[in-house]
Amino acid sequence: MKCKDFLPLIDTYVDGEFDELESDELEMHLSACPECRKKVDSQINWKRSFKQCLEGETAPVDLRASILGQILTPQTEQQDEDENVLPLREKVATKKGAIAGLSIAAIALLSFYAVPKFVTVAPAASDTEPVVEQAIDWHTGNFPIEVTGPESDRIENWFVDKVAFPIHLPAFKDANLLGARLANLKERRAAYVAYDIDGTRLSVMLFNGDGLLVDTENIKNIKGRDIALINQNGYTVALLQNGGVTYSLTSDISEEKMTELLSSSFSAPE
């Protein structure tokens, strides 16, 4: 075999499409021809680099949730349970089958899948969790306020015809209610509310959390309520469900401080 015969076969050889006998023949040429060897190596490098460059794009968490939500049968019996809060940990623990653990009931705001790959948004992947990311964006963005505090009634009323869920603002100890505005978390319409606690800003967002996935590792049980606590980019973000609405709280306070804040402001679910 000569180089001119070998060269047109490089791609097919590198793609591993030749059978053993054929490969032997090609390799005989290769072992005698450093020029062709170099070209083969180069093609192998190309293929590998191409793959490295493009792989690692993972499907967004909410896309996954949306697809699964449309495919999998809702667990209707969960609707009979307490609507205020889903004791997530218990549910996951009691369900053994892969599908049995799915809770995509309309009211299940923090949905969990018992199939481990879906339940767990690995710490690295949680960077891509758009709700947390965007909650932080809203927190740091310093967007203009559309309705000012400090009266919470006024803000709750302002939202009445603007969002499709009831707005009940939590009462934080020693917090000054600065104001609120309309916002969105990805495609979810959200109410953004800003507080000031001893000079530290606290952002609270209320939204419909249907299909939202949270890493089980992040779940803490605080006063009988399951709350996801996530630390990202120096911010602590808490996600919880109250009265059928999902709340995100974002601030640059410690997890302990956030826990303290949560336990004093959200009463235990009945």
Next chain:
Amino acid sequence: MKAPKNMEDEARKELEKAFVEEAVPHMDALYATALRLTKNKGNAEDLVQEAMLKAFRYFGKYQRGTNCKAWLFKIMTNTFINNYRKAKKRKEVSIDEDIKPLAERAVALERDPMQEHFGDQDTMFFKLFGDEVKQALEEVPFDFRIVVLLADLQGFAYKEIADIIDVPIGTVMSRLYRGRRILQSKLTEYAKEQGYLSDRVETDLEEKKPTSLDDYRNRRMNG
């Protein structure tokens, strides 16, 4: 956990379970490819969603334990092509030129400098230009791009690619060969523009086609 109400529920749950086990794990691969087909995240998400829902609808017809990944990619590729055809008819969306039939492009393509290899520079391109590789790839006409993606990103064999896009293996080989060279020549252009390569890069114009497997095998048989 309550028992399913009847057999129908049971069957549905079985189907869901199988789908979650066999099809859902390929969602990331579909998405990574969809990104390079549709060229933006929103459209890629729509495409993956449409393909997955379609796959679930037809999942009863899929033979368990066979090549689920190839089956999903076939559905997604067809969905993509159909959507673009529809978009073209409606003339609502700006038409992606690269969906034109191959024949219409053949002349223009011949003028592209076909470059054999980068020599030692090949990996440098990827290091220097992550985004440029994506951009260059998106400029590669669809028929070639899909084959390069299926072979080099997803690692499908020629036979699988032939099944996915419904063309003979020989066509897969020539499109793959050409697609890779188009991409390489585009990256060479970037490199020249950026001054990483001198203008006088050797281009090997001799080999424009791969030898087909059949030709090669015939030659071996006959002499």
